[in-house]
Structure formats: C-alpha cells, structure tokens
Amino acid sequence: MASSKRTNRLSWLFPWTQTDTKMDHEQATFWLSQFIGKNLRIHATDGRVFGGQMKCTDKDRNIILAMAHEYRAPPIETIRKAIEESGNPSTPVPWNSRYVGLIVVPGQHIKKIEFEESTYQMSNVTL
C-alpha cells in the first residue's frame, strides 16, 4: 500500500506522461473526467460506504473524494434486537454516518463504485 501511495504521489511530478495520444486511453480519460465533481459512492472492502465528490483518480483506481461522509452498517446485535422488537425481518435500522472530509480510497480496497445521478440538474454523463 505504501508503495502504491508513493507512485501515486510522485505521479504529480510527471505531467508529460499525459501527452500520449492513444485513442483508447483518450476515451478512458474523457469518460473518467465526466465524474469529476460528481457524487460517487465507494464501497470499501470492509463494508463501509463513502459518499462524496470525486476529485481525482489514477491508473491504480485510487479515488480522492472531497466532502465525504462515512456510512457504516450498525452492529449485528443492534439489527437482531431491532428485528426482535419489531418482529419484522425487514425492519429499518438507521446507519451510522459521520463527516470525514477529504479522503483517498486506495484502489485495492474498493469493492464497488456507484455513480449517484443528481436529480435536480442534468448530469450529462455517458455511462
């Protein structure tokens, strides 16, 4: 992880690598840059979900989110208790959330990426 972080940080220093003009690569860049400033939900391997504005990504699929919140499922006991109390196996239980600000989710810890389409403005994102 440390090494991936290092290349990630160092890559800021090598902007000339961007001059390559392979078609496929250009498409990828275009497609990814659509998500800049858009809300993404990233599911981490430990089950937490992070929602925030995408700021940056790279080849290793490291993603930087700004103004992110962390969402965490409540512990099993709490869920069990809620089910017992209500008798309904699909009873709603609130998730815990908190503000965590600017975060980077390393690529290897990402299980799933979701794009959250804004409802009150056209997002013009080609999926």
Add this chain to the structure above:
Amino acid sequence: MADASLRHSTASAQDQNTILTNNESGCSKAQEQPLRHPLGGITPKIHDVTEKFTKACNALEVGQLVKDDYFTLFESIGAIEIMDPKMDSGFLQPGETLEDDYDCLTPLLPEELIGIMDQLLCYEMAWHTGYPLSQTLFTSLYIDKLLWPETRILERAQFYRGDIPDDKRPGPLLQVLRAYCLALIKGCDFVIAKIAARDYFEEEDFCTQTYNRVLFVSIPMDVFLRELDSAMEVVEDESLEINTALRSAIHSRLEFRKDFLRAQDLDLPLDLISYSWPTILENLGTLKNTHQLGQVVPGAFSTKMQRRLASTVPPRPIVELEFKDALEKLQQLCTDCKEATRFISLPQDPLEYQSFLWFFASRSPAPLAYSRSYLATLLFHPDVLQTSVSLPLSDVKTLVFPASPVLDPVNWTFSPPRNPMLPKPPRLQLAMLVDEFVDRCGQPYLDLWVALGQNRCRLRRMLTHVITGWDMLQADASSVDADISQAAEELGITDQVLEFSLSTWVYHKKLWMIEKIILLGFEQDIYLPDEFSGMYLFLSLIATRRKELLKRVEAHYLRRGEQLLKSRNLRDAQEVDDAGPYLDSLLAEAEGVASLSLALARFYIILLYLHMLPLPKRPFAKEELRYELRMKPFLSLQPPEAPPFEDFKAHTQPYGDFAAPDPAFQLDLNDMASDLWTEVDRHLKAAKEAFADVKKMGPKAVKAEGVATAWNKDVQSALASCIALGVAVAGVKGAVSKTNAASSESLGIKVVIPESGAGKRYAEGWIVAKILKME
C-alpha cells in the same frame, strides 16, 4: 466550520431516513438502498459503474491523473487514506468492534462516581492545556450519550434516548453524574465562546473544535445550576445510603462545578467577577484530599469514541494527565483569572494597563489560553475602556505634552472659518492635527495591546511585526510634527513645545519594544552563548538611544518648568513637575538596561577570548549572514537601528579573531587597570545605581502601581543579576590574576550558563554566567 456543520446536519437527517433491510444472517442488503434522500423524496438514480471505471482506469497511463483542475497537490496531502490504520479513524482491526460494551445505565458505586468525576476534571484540564476534545473529554461515554444524538431539550439529554423501562432508569448517583457532566459541557461551551471571541487567537494554544457536537449553546446557565442544585439535594438526602466521607466528597465536587460554571459565565457583571474565583480556590483543597476515595472506571472512557466524531484527522490516543497535575493547572487557571479580575480596578491610565498586561504575560508558569482570553475580554470590555480622553492621547500627554499649549482644551473650541479657502486659526490647526494623529495611532496602539495579551513566544514574534507598524507611524508622526511646529510658530509658542514631540513619543515606544524583543529572545534561548556578547551590545545600543531621547524630553521639561514659574503659572508648573517622576524612572531604567547589557557584553567578550564559551562549528555559516538573520526584524526600521556588520564586528571582536587574538589582549587581560576590566566594572556600577534609583522611585512613578509586587520583584531581579555579574567577573579576574594564563584549561574555572525557565536565572532576560572553580 459553519459549512461543515451544515453539511453534517444534512447528513444526520439522512441517516434517519436511511433504511437497512435485513435477512436472517444479519447481512445487509442496504447497499441497494439509497443512502441519501434528497428533498421531495425523489430517489436519486444510482448506477453501478465499477466495471467500466476499473477498465477505464486500467487504460490510463502510469502516473496520469484524471483530476479537477482546481485540485492541487497541496490539498491532496491532507486527504485521509482509508483503510490505513494510522490515518483512518474508522478502520477496525480484525475482530474489533465499533462500539464499546460499556453500559452507561449500570448503577455506579459512590467511589466510581468520584473516580469518573475526577477523571473528567483531568481531561478538562488537558483540554485547557491545548489538546483537542476528541482526545480528552469526548472520549467519555457518558458525555457522548448526553450529546449524541443531539437534543435541544435538556430533559432529553440523558444517558439513554427515548423510553426505557422504569427498572432500567438511572439511579440517584447516575443522576448526579449527569448533572455534573451537563455543567461541565456548558462550561466548555463558555470557554470556547470566550476564547473564540478574541481578536486574535491561534489553534496552537487551544483547540476549539467540537466535532459537530453542540455543547448546549442555546440553553441558559441557570438551567444547569438548577440541575446541580437538585443533584446536591439527591446527595444530601438521608435516604441515600452512603458513607459520610463519600457523600461530602461528591457534594464538594458538585459545589466546585457550580462555582466554576458561574465563574465562566460570559454575562457575569463586572462588579461580581472578582468574587467568583477565590471561592473555587478555597474548595480545591477538598478535591485534592478526597481524590483517593475515588475508584477508576476505565471502561467509561474510550478512544473508540473518535470513530463517532465528525473527524477529518487521523485517530489519536487519549491524553492522560495525572490528577495532581490537573489540579495544579486548575489552580493556576483560577489564580490567573483572579489576578486578571484586578484589571478592572486599575487606575484609568493606559500606562498602568500596559504594565499590567506586561506583567500578566510574564507570570510564571505562563497563563493558559483561557486566562489570557479572560483578561483580554476585560481589557476590551466597553465599560473598562470608557474614558473621557482617548487612551493613546493620554499616553502621549504623559510623556511629551505635560501642561502643553498643544493640548490646551481651548484649541478644540475654535470653529473653522466659513470660507474654506481661508487659513484655519493655528489653535484649531493644533487640535485637528492632534485628533488626526490620535486616529492614526489607534491601530498600532491596539496591535501592541493585542500582542501583550499573547503567550511569551508569540509576544516576541508579534512585537517584531508591531514595531514595523510603529515605524510607519513614526514617519507619519514626524510630518504631523512639522505641521505642529508651523502652527506653534504662528502662535509664537515654539519654545513651549517640544520639538518633534509626537515622533519622540512614537520612537520611545518603538525603542522600548525593541528592547523587549531582545530581552525576550534571551529569555526564550533564541541566542547561543557565543552570540550573547553581540546581542547584549545591541541591546545596550538601543537602550542608550532611548536614554538620549529621554534626555531631550527632560531638557524640555526643565525649560518648560522654568518658563511657567517665570510667568507665575503655578498650576501648569506643578503639572510639569508631576510628570517628572515618570520621566526620571524611565531614564533610570533605560540607563540601567544600557549599562547592565554593556557590562554583560564586555564580560562575554572576555569569556569568548578566553575560549570559555562553547563555540559551535558552523562549516556552512557565515558570520555576516548570521548577523543579518539576527537583525532581520530591525533592518527595515527608520532611523536604522542595526549597525553595519563591520561596526558590529569591530565592537564584538576588538582583539581580532577569537581563536588567535591580538597580543594586546594578553596584556590587557593581565593588567587589572586596563579598559578591558575597568569598563565592565564601571558599567556594572552604573547599572546597579540606576536600578537602585528605579527601585527607590517605586512602582507609582513608573505607572505600575496595579502590579506593584510583580514590578518590585522584577527590579529586584535586575539588581540581583547585577550582583551575580559582579561575582562572576570577580571569579574570572581572580583566576586570571592567579595564573597569568590565557586559556580556560589552565585557569581552573569553568563557565555555566543557567538554563531558562528553571528558576536558575535571577531574571530570565538577563543571562549571567556562573563561574565555578574546577576541582
């Protein structure tokens, strides 16, 4: 901060709506469910883009970034790396649970209650010394339960939320703990409000972050006092079966909390504030003596609490402060605040205020951020600063305008001529010029006071900036001075007005600040032993300049006094006479500083030539550059204060290089009648006499009556430094005359530089080396 909390408040609304569906295994399907419900209940469309995203990322070049154009490397460094145990406070080690098993509703033993209360006090004081709440009070599970989920109704701030069966309701001791915690939280709210309201504060001293927890901001204090009162009733109640010693220990803790909360109250009227701190101080002994009755409850505090706080910083350990140390800090805080309350009873004189601020900042141990804010709030309190004359003006008057026609109230009674083209009457001109100047010096004056309200290190740094402001003020003052002298000429009163009076006043203040900057530098060990001679020499130069300036003012006083006596204007003559003691004591003090620093400079030069001071190897440093660095704060000043490097070098190294001194040094060294030795003795004697004079004139003359004790101690310590220097000089002299040798090895003595802040120096700013005989 405001928008962070806004963001968060929407987030907390979201999780109320967030729905989780469960199946038997307890695994959630919630990922399919929306996490956010925007306004109007429209569900946003969620698209799984994992696969394509991964593919697209793979197609990127190594090192290529797809990023927001405005997003910078600098910002990215601040990002928290998720799943890194050192940075991600939400990361769980394998097998670790999010929540603690501690149940806040389990009945407490009285001993445990005392233990928790004392532990809370420890964390409160740790917070006061600068640690964030997340590492101190917010690690308490009880406090967390009271604050989260947030409630605006105090009755609902319980160790539980919602309804619970009666048999699980908290018992009497838990109710007592609740009242204690509530008052503690409200106290924190008061503290934050007081510190954050200051014009100038830095996060390095105190952490006002509350992690999106609201510390009962909107609930008034009397509600908390009532909670404490009813808690005290619970404790006093005979039906509560509890050992008497424990009962009174709990009671005194509640009592303390009540007094403390009242003392912290922001709206406490000025005439009551002086009564609030002594009662707390009296109570502290009881807290100390009953602490051993308590029993620690380790489970009541946990670092895991940080996972629940809105936190953009990595997880950090709990700060442990011993109860003994916490009480000491508390006592210090209360004593400092008690001292600060004396500010409102000072004579209404800006110079008295200035002395008070200076000596408050010099208190040892250094006052905490809260105490300093407490004083600053009093200082800038509208009721305190309400004076008939503007404060800078009365400061100016004291030094340069006693019984001066420039400040004659008559000047302000003239009206300008109707025709704006006509010249204004000269007396009116004087009034307008003075008004203009007073307006102009408002900001620099305020800056000085704000700086004086900081901790010592920041005071030194800020003063270096404040002097540049005063430097510009001096330039403006001299142009006003030119206009004043022109108006005076028209009136034919040139001989009654001190030439360049305003710039003299500004310059005097500026030189005073430069002296303080250098002395603070010594106090804070900014200079290395081999730089002592140079810096003391510079200090002596500045103090001598101030002395010369004051001599000019003195000459004016004498002339003015004579004039007034001749014209039989006895009242004004008396006024000039009354201004005398202040000037005399300033003169004596400047003389003392100049002489003592010169004596020290010469003494350290001798030690340097004798190779008795450590001379660090500086392979890459140049003497000239180091000199420039030391003089940096003063280089831009006008008139120039820092001498050219060549001059400086000639004076600090009169016999050439320290490693290979001129042969004349050896001759002078062995000749006790040479200038080398007599100069030291002469200046030392002058310093002693000057400080003795200052002492004799007393705190009233120098306008430090409000802090007479501290002032006396200060002068006494300067005198003691003189005596210590005398002893040290005699020590070196004796050794030199005995051996006739010129190197420290053969002299049989060694030099010890007393450490700062350890009580080993008589005065922190006057570093006098100790000469010890070697065994």
